[in-house]
Amino acid sequence: MNEDNVIEAAGLTKRYGNAVAVDHISFTVGRGEIFGLLGPNGAGKTTTILMLLGLTDISGGAVSVLGFNPAREPLSVKRRVGYLPDTVGFYDQLSAADNMRYTARLIGFKKQDREKRIADALDRVGLAEFAGNRVGTFSRGMRQRLGLAEILMKGAQIAILDEPTSGLDPHATAELLAIIRGFKSEGVSVLLSSHLLERVQSVCDRVALFSGGRIALMGSVADLGRQVLGGGYVVDIEADGAGLAERLTLIPGVSGVERTGIGKLRLHADRDVRPEAAVEVVAMQGRLKYLGVQEPSLDAIYTRYFEARPDAAMTAKTGARHAA
Amino acid sequence: MRREGSAFQGLGVVVLKELSDHLTSVRMRVLEWLVVLVALAALYGAIQQIKETTAEDPFLFLRLFTTSRDPLPSFVSFISFLVPLMAIGLGFDAVNGEYNRRTLSRILSQPIYRDALLFGKFLAGLMTLAISLITLWLLVIGLGLLLIGIPPGAEEIGRSFLFLLVTIIYAGVWLALALLFSIVFRSAATAALVTLGIWLFITFIWPVLAGAVAQIIAPLDPRYTALGLPTPATAQAEHILARLSPATLFAETVVALLDPTTRSLGPIYLSQLQGAVLGAPLPLSESMLIAWPQTVGMIAGAILLFVIGYVTFQRQEVRA
Numbered sequence: 001m002n003e004d005n006v007i008e009a010a011g012l013t014k015r016y017g018n019a020v021a022v023d024h025i026s027f028t029v030g031r032g033e034i035f036g037l038l039g040p041n042g043a044g045k046t047t048t049i050l051m052l053l054g055l056t057d058i059s060g061g062a063v064s065v066l067g068f069n070p071a072r073e074p075l076s077v078k079r080r081v082g083y084l085p086d087t088v089g090f091y092d093q094l095s096a097a098d099n100m101r102y103t104a105r106l107i108g109f110k111k112q113d114r115e116k117r118i119a120d121a122l123d124r125v126g127l128a129e130f131a132g133n134r135v136g137t138f139s140r141g142m143r144q145r146l147g148l149a150e151i152l153m154k155g156a157q158i159a160i161l162d163e164p165t166s167g168l169d170p171h172a173t174a175e176l177l178a179i180i181r182g183f184k185s186e187g188v189s190v191l192l193s194s195h196l197l198e199r200v201q202s203v204c205d206r207v208a209l210f211s212g213g214r215i216a217l218m219g220s221v222a223d224l225g226r227q228v229l230g231g232g233y234v235v236d237i238e239a240d241g242a243g244l245a246e247r248l249t250l251i252p253g254v255s256g257v258e259r260t261g262i263g264k265l266r267l268h269a270d271r272d273v274r275p276e277a278a279v280e281v282v283a284m285q286g287r288l289k290y291l292g293v294q295e296p297s298l299d300a301i302y303t304r305y306f307e308a309r310p311d312a313a314m315t316a317k318t319g320a321r322h323a324a
Numbered sequence: 325m326r327r328e329g330s331a332f333q334g335l336g337v338v339v340l341k342e343l344s345d346h347l348t349s350v351r352m353r354v355l356e357w358l359v360v361l362v363a364l365a366a367l368y369g370a371i372q373q374i375k376e377t378t379a380e381d382p383f384l385f386l387r388l389f390t391t392s393r394d395p396l397p398s399f400v401s402f403i404s405f406l407v408p409l410m411a412i413g414l415g416f417d418a419v420n421g422e423y424n425r426r427t428l429s430r431i432l433s434q435p436i437y438r439d440a441l442l443f444g445k446f447l448a449g450l451m452t453l454a455i456s457l458i459t460l461w462l463l464v465i466g467l468g469l470l471l472i473g474i475p476p477g478a479e480e481i482g483r484s485f486l487f488l489l490v491t492i493i494y495a496g497v498w499l500a501l502a503l504l505f506s507i508v509f510r511s512a513a514t515a516a517l518v519t520l521g522i523w524l525f526i527t528f529i530w531p532v533l534a535g536a537v538a539q540i541i542a543p544l545d546p547r548y549t550a551l552g553l554p555t556p557a558t559a560q561a562e563h564i565l566a567r568l569s570p571a572t573l574f575a576e577t578v579v580a581l582l583d584p585t586t587r588s589l590g591p592i593y594l595s596q597l598q599g600a601v602l603g604a605p606l607p608l609s610e611s612m613l614i615a616w617p618q619t620v621g622m623i624a625g626a627i628l629l630f631v632i633g634y635v636t637f638q639r640q641e642v643r644a
Contacts, residue, residue, distance in 0.1 A: 046643055047643075050429075050641075050642065050643065053433055055429065055432055055433065055642050056641060056642070056643075072327065072328065073328045074327070074328075074435075074437075075328055075329040075333065075435045075436075075437075076328065076435075078433055078434060078435045078436075079435040081433075082433075083429070083430070083433035084430075085426065085429040085430055085433070087426055088426065088430055089425040089426025089427040089430065090425075090427060090430075091345075091425065091427060092425070093345075102337070102341050103430075103431075103434055105334075105337040105341075106334045106337050106338075106431070106434040106435070106436055107434055107435060108333075108334075108435070147430070150430075
């Protein structure tokens with residue numbers, strides 16, 4: 001196993017009777033990386049996660065989590081991996097701290113260590129003042145944060161988050177994504193699954209797009225954009241100056257310039273031409289008001305990919321039916 | 325393929341948590357009050373009855389448990405009625421409750437096996453029932469001392485203590501059944517209804533049905549009927565069928581333990597009674613011998629039900 005990879009899956013397969021929920025998928029997650037499993041409901045994301053944790057049998061293929069085999073050494077895996085299930089539940093009649101204490105005892109932390117870890121973790125996710133409140137009174141966002149606190153308390157090396165942002169309002173989502181970025185800064189690898197593509201796009205280093213139990217596409221969002229959207233960068237410029245459009249056309253790599261409004265231009269290029277464009281504007285003594293490159297959006301990538309391959313979309317649909 | 329580590333890692337933690345949940349739950353408090361009030365009523369009736377009878381009885385103290393006075397049934401009948409209800413009340417949402425609260429996958433992603441969770445839940449339920457029953461037992465003995473005024477002998481204490489143990493085992497059978505249905509059915513209401521339905525069937529309908537089915541298996545012999553005697557083969561079949569029900573097993577065990585004059589729990593021929601002094605009490609060890617097969621039957625039933633539940637739980641998907 002490569003030292004830099006915390007999760008390695010090769011040909012991972014899960015069958016329920018004749019239905020295939022996960023079909024020979026292979027991927028790796030590097031140390032300190034945020035890896036996104038994205039795709040529609042029923043595409044096999046949760047099943048993949050449960051196989052990584054040893055919570056469901058593996059029908060075929062090999063998987064290694066931190067060097068352990070989840071099927072044979074589930075305790076070693078579960079001791080080092082934190083899991084936030086889809087719509088996580090807590091014991092409503094117990095307080096937040098008591099819920100955490102139960103988990104801490106199950107992990108086997110000693111008493112003094114336990115209280116300190118719990119207090120630190122609740123503080124990190126901003127729930128310190130609610131530690132004594134019953135979880136029954138918590139909002140959905142607070143429950144999700146409590147779930148993340150549990151992973152922090154555990155001191156996990158990998159955090160596996162299943163649909164962490166679903167059903168949250170934008171503010172709660174932003175808070176949650178900030179905590180997830182915090183994981184990365186501490187060297188914790190994060191594997192998260194979501195069907196909300198754009199929400200998680202901003203935090204993921206790499207993503208795997210699932211469809212019908214297979215990984216359709218994998219890589220960084222920018223790479224996928226180039227691969228699927230036919231490559232090319234789109235640079236928007238807002239500046240004034242006569243003949244600017246003509247000057248910009250001459251920049252090597254620019255394939256076209258279109259006017260999108262008064263003083264607004266859009267460049268299509270095969271690389272990031274922002275520096276050259278800025279130089280041109282300044283050289284013309286023009287006033288540069290805006291210069292930006294459009295990030296490819298996962299939504300666009302996803303839609304375009306399945307438009308281009310109706311057969312793939314077809315498998316995605318039947319796959320979803322099987323898994324449901 | 326061998327799994328690493330012990331299947332019981334985290335068992336103690338689960339037991340303590342479930343036990344504290346049970347003991348603080350409103351449901352448990354209601355059940356406890358129900359049992360205490362009902363038991364007091366039965367005890368009151370029994371004591372009134374005992375005070376009126378002047379006949380000497382070497383086992384007067386045991387009469388506390390078995391004597392009834394109209395319209396109240398005896399303490400033992402109340403217990404055999406209420407213990408299954410308590411056990412079902414504690415167990416019917418043990419596992420499906422975790423699914424419905426969506427806590428199961430979070431708990432199982434901690435370094436424990438499913439074994440520890442299920443076994444912990446069963447043990448905690450059994451301990452809760454044991455605590456309630458021991459309290460009730462002490463209460464009955466204490467009240468008996470105060471109200472009758474005759475201290476119980478060592479054998480009476482021994483017999484009533486064995487009765488307590490058997491009652492806990494009987495509770496275990498129903499707890500295992502409730503746990504099994506809490507695994508099989510995702511809805512707690514369905515699990516509760518099915519378990520209660522089975523309890524009603526086994527306790528009230530099966531004893532009647534056993535007689536009818538026995539006559540089909542071994543038809544009545546007209547020669548015995550003409551003499552007004554039961555046909556031996558039919559009686560045998562009826563007994564075997566009735567003993568499939570844990571309620572019958574419990575009733576028989578209790579009779580053997582609390583009534584020292586019980587010599588047999590099945591039909592016997594007159595020839596087998598030759599030389600026996602009818603009505604003379606048996607020593608405790610002999611009564612235990614009579615009750616032993618029934619007790620083992622109940623333990624085996626509890627283990628069987630638990631194992632079926634265990635296997636089902638191991639094969640279940642954890643995703644809700």
